[in-house]
Amino acid sequence: MTNRFLRVIVLGGTVLCASAFVFGGWAAVTVDDVPDYLVAGKPTSLSFVIRQHGQTPLSDLTPTVVMKSGATQSTVAAKPTGKPGQYAAAVTVPRAGDWTITVNSGFGPSKTTMMALTAIDAGAAPPKALADADRGLRLFVAKSCTSGHVRGSLGSDGFKQAPELTARRYAADAVAKFLADPERSPLAGPAKPGQLRMPNLNLKEREIAALVSFLNSDIMVSSRNP
Numbered sequence: 001m002t003n004r005f006l007r008v009i010v011l012g013g014t015v016l017c018a019s020a021f022v023f024g025g026w027a028a029v030t031v032d033d034v035p036d037y038l039v040a041g042k043p044t045s046l047s048f049v050i051r052q053h054g055q056t057p058l059s060d061l062t063p064t065v066v067m068k069s070g071a072t073q074s075t076v077a078a079k080p081t082g083k084p085g086q087y088a089a090a091v092t093v094p095r096a097g098d099w100t101i102t103v104n105s106g107f108g109p110s111k112t113t114m115m116a117l118t119a120i121d122a123g124a125a126p127p128k129a130l131a132d133a134d135r136g137l138r139l140f141v142a143k144s145c146t147s148g149h150v151r152g153s154l155g156s157d158g159f160k161q162a163p164e165l166t167a168r169r170y171a172a173d174a175v176a177k178f179l180a181d182p183e184r185s186p187l188a189g190p191a192k193p194g195q196l197r198m199p200n201l202n203l204k205e206r207e208i209a210a211l212v213s214f215l216n217s218d219i220m221v222s223s224r225n226p
Helices: 003-011 132-142 172-180 205-215
Strands: 027-031 044-052 064-069 072-077 086-091 097-104 111-113 117-120
Touching (some): 064 086, 072 086, 111 132, 132 205, 172 205
Antiparallel strands (some): 064 072
């Protein structure tokens, strides 16, 4: 696959991840470090960045984090970390089970709902390590890739302005370099007037590898929390 072809089908003159397509007061919420699992009764620090139009970090907001499992639900406030647009909250679930975590930005209706996380009892053996593709799926949702991209049913409720990613395959090395530094990657191409570009999310190598593995996998889901 040539770089030129890759640029057309993956970037499409826009962005690959954390896409920002603004209609009124909308922002992208990108979770920084997505845990593989939770431990009941043990606080887990969850940080995230809120970007207006997916570009400009937003400060002075009052975001909240909602944890839900069945009929049990709790909400905690997130506080600024001191970095532009970044907030953090201590997330503690009261019992083992599957928990859905939603980050409400406090900027209109903008939010991100992560895929369900398993919580184990304190002292229990940790669950089996996630495969890269499975971790990439979680990151694809938590990093707000679904705000603009569609892959299967993921992103079907987004703005659908970025390229369709369903049933595609990509040159792993080229996409990895793009995710590591979108502005400097040759895949980004020259900026066009009014074009919204992917910001540098400071993705870790492990996160990049997981996202690339997911994009090149056959994983399909029927919803965000199958």
